Amino acid sequence: MPTKLFFELNEDKQRKIIDVVISEFATYGYTNSSTNRMVKSSGISKGSLFKYFPNKEELYFFILDTVTADFIESLEKKTSDLSSELFQRVIEYSALEFSWYIQNPEKAKLVIGAFTKSDTEIYRKTIERYGIKELDVYYNLIKDIDLSNFRWDKQKTIDILKWFLKGFNEDFLGSVQIDNYSFEHIENEYIKSLTGYMEILKIGLLK
Template sequence: MSYKTFEALPKPKKELILNVCIEEFAEYGYENASTNRIVKKINMSKGSLFKYFNTKEELYFYVLEHVVKSITSEMSQDMVELPKDIFDRVYKLAAIELNLYIKKPILYQLFKEAFNGKSEISQKLTEKYTVQAGSFFVNIFQDADFSQTKYDKEHVLKLLKWILIGYNEYFMEANSSHIGDIDQYKEDYLKELQMYMTMIKLGLDK
């Protein structure tokens, strides 16, 4: 579907609608989000909202696509100069993601609600974005130095991606109550990640 009518709106109004939708979907997830609450906060009629989007599902997918593009763009700006060493690059990427999470925690909550469920919508999202996320990750490491590893590039990247995804989920869940002290949170996150990177680099055998 074309969203030209919505995209032609004045920037302040468009941003207000998107921000309210992000907050609603992040707090309640897709299933429990209410378009009635959304239009009430925006101060517009429900009919007006559905002039731009035919269904709640269309609105949800549009909001997520907008957020994904914004995150990708913001992260890309911080990735102009990345370390050549594969392990240093993973560390740098993790630091960039962490800074984004600290700056915009609502985005982490939105993705957690979107991709961690077992609903039909979550399955559609996983199918839609798994390949896209994988390509983004591979592109980041396209020119990295893999000479220190004895395994092929494809399997090394898969392992590092799984570890980074799992570590992020574990750490953010385990330390969500400590994010008030941002400097300490960042220090703990990066210190523990560095330990795991060293373990992989040196191997687990004695």
């Protein structure tokens, strides 16, 4: 978390620092990011940065918390309009995610990079930190779905959906180079592939 000194800055100064740090982490990831570049672009001293944030890791998680909160809030405003049919709802929810990515490309690169599987300590800490929030997404997707025509109970259905989407997302995002594609292009490929797999899941989950 930021120190009290950070919140005593005026809002424009806070926003400039946040925007610079988002761009740095989105471009270089956590490991290769540079606090020297951050302070230079922000127009502050390195000593000031570490008066606002105890260390680089605290800075990273504050920024990631800020961005994911914006992401979740944006999607929650629109989820009430999603289909009441589970498989179509998953597709529509994914389309909403990509709509946010397209509108916020640097934030999107930061989020995708943070949750793309890697053999790093910061990735393990990220998954540990956000694991419960991630599970909430699956519960929200299914909370008002009529499951009477499903083979399995609610928990098993959530588990199957969670396992599939986690694996599908890791495989898909690991196969594309975000820097070399527009999010619009990735969205078309993602939704097309996801729709095909949703048809397969229907066969296994519906009675």
